[in-house]
Amino acid sequence: MGKEMMENFRxxxxxxxxxxxxxxLLLFVYFFGITGVEEPVWAAVLYCALPFLGYTIFYLPVYIYFKVSKKRSIHKNEEQT
Known part of the structure; x- marks a missing residue:
């Protein structure tokens, strides 16, 4: 991948x-503010939090990858000089 493409992905x-x-937050407002939730409140809370949890879980390996690759490039530049 090109450097520009990796930067856009990051x-x-x-x-x-x-x-x-x-x-x-939009889902919380919709379910708890507009429509109202019946009995399984925990299920509604979990459903509303799912986008945040999913995107955060996907972001963590990407963050670690870019952090490690940055350290590797710094060490590679130090070794070349």
Whole structure:
């Protein structure tokens, strides 16, 4: 992959947890504020939190990958000089 493409992927992956948080907040407002929730409240809470949890779980390996690759490139540059 090109350097520009990897940078764009890193930027889009960085905002994913925030997008998930926004969607989760919209779902909380919809289910608890507008329609109302019947008995299984825990199921509604889990359903509303699912976008945030999913995007965050996807973001963590991507974050670790870019952190490790940055350290490797720093060490590679130090060894070459």
């Amino acid at each position: 930027k889009s992956a960085t905002i994913m947890p925030f997008v998930g948080l926004f969607v989760s």
